[in-house]
Ligand SMILES: CSC[C@H]1O[C@@H](n2cnc3c(O)ncnc32)[C@H](O)[C@@H]1O
């Protein structure tokens with residue numbers, strides 16, 4: 483019997499790590515030992531053994547920017563300009579969302595993320611208490627934020643403050659260390675200076691994260707400079723948003739001084755290349771400038787309505803290719819670094835305790851199939867993972883010392899697919915009824 487979704491002591495034998503055969507022993511949610519031939523030492527202590535058969539051992543991946551429940555909107559609106567996509571299609575549909583939709587959308591998203599090797603994610607959306615139910619049942623880690631949009635009015639601001647505090651209290655009351663909280667000011671064009679200040683101060687007082695969209699389009703930059711006389715990053719910094727607990731999503735149009743500012747504040751930039759390329763509002767993140775400035779760069783998918791999947795394997799390849807293509811430099815963002823931004827930097831940004839295969843780190847790990855076609859030949863498994871494999875090459879996923887997927891099996895998968903399908907159908911039907919009533 484596989485002890486799914488339950489912390490247990492696990493001995494993994496014969497994985498490939500750093501091009502060598504490795505065993506790994508996990509207990510108490512942490513990696514206890516890693517090395518060749520440690521199996522004899524830990525055999526009697528392990529409740530469960532996995533024969534890895536040469537599978538590649540990696541830290542679990544971390545998705546640092548998404549709107550998980552938007553998985554219900556996959557394929558609902560494509561091939562549109564960002565503002566029209568949001569205002570004509572996405573926001574009118576989201577107006578009909580309820581807590582059950584967010585639950586099923588997040589369950590579907592968690593299923594997809596686990597299947598493609600993601601153990602933790604940074605999520606901004608609505609009805610986040612129901613997202614918390616879904617994340618907890620899936621066994622993943624998540625940092626949850628209520629998407630704070632005050633549209634520069636005091637009345638809306640008061641409501642968003644209440645919703646944010648309620649979510650924070652809710653997450654605390656669940657007493658689940660895998661669930662954390664961040665304030666979620668949506669963007670500088672939807673949140674007033676007073677709203678930004680409140681989000682920054684509340685997060686600081688509570689040692690919480692801050693999750694925000696930044697510099698996604700040229701329009702955002704132009705409007706910010708026109709209205710405020712300063713760049714978007716300088717504007718956010720003025721209100722205390724740029725901290726070492728902040729994840730700023732997109733960051734496509736940051737200039738050198740803004741990259742320096744993020745580096746100085748140790749603010750993480752979440753790169754979401756597939757979404758930026760699909761909506762075509764973004765451009766390649768200034769990767770080298772951010773890296774040279776000391777700003778952590780991590781990787782996200784954005785929501786499923788603009789990606790349209792949550793597969794960080796695909797995202798690593800797209801990120802690496804986009805950097806090479808736009809800079810004309812094939813040496814930039816090599817494969818090992820692409821894995822690093824999809825795992826270690828993200829784990830550090832979300833403070834998961836994982837992201838590194840070494841004793842003392844959280845047991846958030848994945849095994850990638852040694853026998854998948856994308857691993858043949860086995861000259862360089864790291865190259866294969868970034869440039870050849872998709873998330874479907876992941877065979878097993880362990881988070882916090884609990885098995886979430888084994889041999890690609892996740893209990894309850896069919897029920898999740900059915901529940902999500904029904905929720906998506908009903909959501910679109912409610913919107914279509916509204917359209918019919920309007921005409
Ligand atoms: C307030 S919750 C999140 C809010 O953001 C919308 N959204 C999804 N993708 C994007 C994007 O790329 N840029 C800006 N806003 C985005 C989502 O639909 C929710 O309304």
Ligand SMILES: [Zn+2]
Pocket residue numbers: 547548549695731784785
């Ligand atoms: Zn987003």
